[in-house]
Amino acid sequence: MVTPLKTIKWFSKIICFLCISNVCVAQKSNDFKIPDSLADKSYTYLFGQFRKNYTDTITSLLYLKTSLAKATKEDDKLKKAITLNTLSAYEEDKVEKIALIKQAVLESEGLENIELIPVYTNVGGIYHDYYEYASALTYYLKALELSEKFNIEEYRYIILTDIAKVKEGIGKHDEALTLYRKCLNYGNTKYPNDTIRRITNVINIAESLRNNKKYDSASYYYNTIVNIAYQKLPSYGRILSINEGINQYYQKKYLDAEKLLTKGASKLEMNPESQTYYIVSQIYQGKLQQLQYNNKEKAKAYYLKVDSIQTATGLIIPEISTAYDFLISYYKDKGDFKKQLDITNKFLKLKTVISSRHIQTTDRLYAEFDTPQLLKNKQALINKLENKTNTTTIYLGLLILGFLFLFIMQYTRYKKHKKRYNTIISNLNKKEKETPVIEDKITPTPVQKLNIDEAVITSVLKKLKTFETKKEFLQTDINISILAKKCNTNTKYLSKIINIHKGKSFINYINDHRIDYILKELKENSTLQLYTIKSISEEAGFNTAESFATAFKKKTGIKPSYYIRNLKNEPII
Template structure:
């Protein structure tokens, strides 16, 4: 009762003073941009007030027609919302700041947009926006450049499972931040982010000693800066590392110390991680019931957040096996269906199943087992002949599909062997000479395209040099940009390529890129580890889809299949 009375006194005395301390609404636009921004920050726990200051900021910018301040105003508004609405505001920030070479914008907007897309599981678009942000920040904002580089590393590590690629990025960031005053607020959080990323990556690669080193480093740093959430995260991560080292009791002790902090800070992703590693630790101790209890909590959190990374999906396999042994078909089907749903989402997002999922539970077997479970449950309840008929149809469909798959794989392999034998060397560009025979060849073509023979020869020489220097690997190359480089008319370049290369300009560029890609993939095993998106960028394409389409058109097979066959050849 006394405590409540004190709160009432505080509310009626202090709150009016606080209200009086705020600037009158009518005069908000008379404040400077810096003052409005400071009021916005001071009211971070009251979004309604923040909205007032953000709108006032934008209104002032619109009134003064100040583009960079308009961009900043839209960015402030984006901080107050999530999802598609935030993305729309961020697009406005990008629109007003795109060509202004500002230190913050549009790099900040592209980075935050990438996070919003990541939360929507649109990983391809997220990566694209992170890469744009990184490219912009590289020019004039090194601090933010490494901040974005770290974000790309997290996405590659946690969402796409590209641990080695992420580790390289984490190391670059670590080398940058360790030269700074990492106890200063400006760098402390980013530095601890990177240290945690290194520890987590080494843990995933099962290099436990390195993981322990960085967990200890991060634990000590977070104690110095009094970052209690990160302090608990390093304890949790070391607990997970101890699970991988099979030191189960100590691991459980560490995880249980960290878990209450994760709950306190409402860190749902690491609450899920805590239960997952507790499940693995109890399984290691042979305590299956406790393992199942924790893996079921993982599923419960996933049902609420709809977010899970490949690292934590094996708990479902444990639950499926557990309930199968218990002959509990209801729960077996429940977790099998959930696992297949997650598998489907991951497949759509990443364009292919992760290696972990492929090894542990092949998709066709999952489908067949699910259908068998559904059939068994139906038979148990109804004893109907319909079930037998459906099973018969399923066998026919599966057999037909299997035969179709066999024929498809056979055709693909024949095409693969053809590519390997017919594309042994990158075709060298033709050397343009000045003898009479060459002039006759050119002249015979000139009569069809109506261009001076000397100009044709110049263009052919420049195309020859263009091929030698691999200029076709530059992204976004067009006939116009190449013509500008050649200092000639785009129509001339297009006609010369059509006549002498016997291709459209796009086919000409794409064929050069794919021929180079084929040879590079055969010669360099490192490239075979790249994602399709990374290969697309490596060979001058803007996205994975255009690369795959061009690759298939040129070679008759998809790049994923080509790489898999190369890997098999390397092993043998």
């Protein structure tokens, strides 16, 4: 969900025009001729006049185009970047808007200037508005680097808020919450009387707390600011009401949730930011009709309104999946296959965009939605609509056979993975019950097989035992050279001893111990199960999530995500 707009000091200096309507900048800079009256004017004068006349679109564009033409003629890359960045707000078309900001970034290459901070921040903001989080983060980090270089604390916390929104957008709610807390503390300390800053910070942190399922804390922050927000910024008060309504929904206080959602959405201004909150309010109103009143017709009305707004605005919000999921089921039950197909197509498009932009929803159901299955259902609907002949029965039979074949494949795969999972758990349980055996003596392989002195082999095996006991294999930088030094031998001898006595290569020896360790830790530590795969891989000593997943699958035959998901579903004893 999009979070509230930032209040920033440079807003009026560089991009104060963001509040006015978008206007297409059709005329290219190389077609523009500087008026004689402005030919000798400075950039300070041109931007001063632009800020003074920003409500007059034609006049403000004249000053901006003059600035761009002047900067182009003088090859002033900094001024070109700033002006192109400013002009981007007037461009309505996405392709043209991005072309302008890309040109602004191109002009800024190699420059380090404080005036580029709002340029990069705006570029990141535009990409964020289009849900292109990877690109947004790139430019937020550029802006952050400059703010730290020039030691501008105010900018730093503005950008930290932006980065938190990116983290929120890709599902890293706990990391986003940490950043929001820093920004809130900074604002309360540095600007205790800045009411607008406080309202926006509290909205951010209350919403993030809700996403982290800390509902009581979210309500606490809501109650500290809601009355002030309605007095100072009623639109933000309504956003707070919608957020708290959703919070109450998850606490199963459905009547309170309905009142707050209705209050928040009733007079919400329909600007781009508020539209997102309005859509989400209607989604949860639909959910309430289902859960509280079991009224499918009213739920449908809310969800159709959501579909209508999404179609008109193109907003891609993960929560919309709820509406489309309901409507597909609704029209299927009614036998209205044409409408079911239409909603299915929209749902597929939505999920494709969400997947490509790495937006993760907090709803596990939609995170695990089987897109290939949805495609098969789509084809089945097309067949039903197009097939008006006596061959319907044949096609239906083939369709049933196809689903049956798919079911058998999926079930076989499920049983295989479940068996592997049960074997892992069984082995872990056995190890917990086993009494440790103290080995007084290590009996090495005959010396002639290794061509290494028996005393050396015995010494190395003992040191490997200590290495395993101390779990030193969890060190991310461990390699055969480091381990050889620990064992007072050389890499050649160590490799041979591990190959013969452990029955595997050095890499597999280390990785297998790491996987055995993390299997046990995940089973016993429910908190660790909530970590990201990347964080879990680091706990196991791997440098990357990819190498961890590969080693895990190689040893266990299942993916880490499957193992963790089954652990979460295990009954608590």
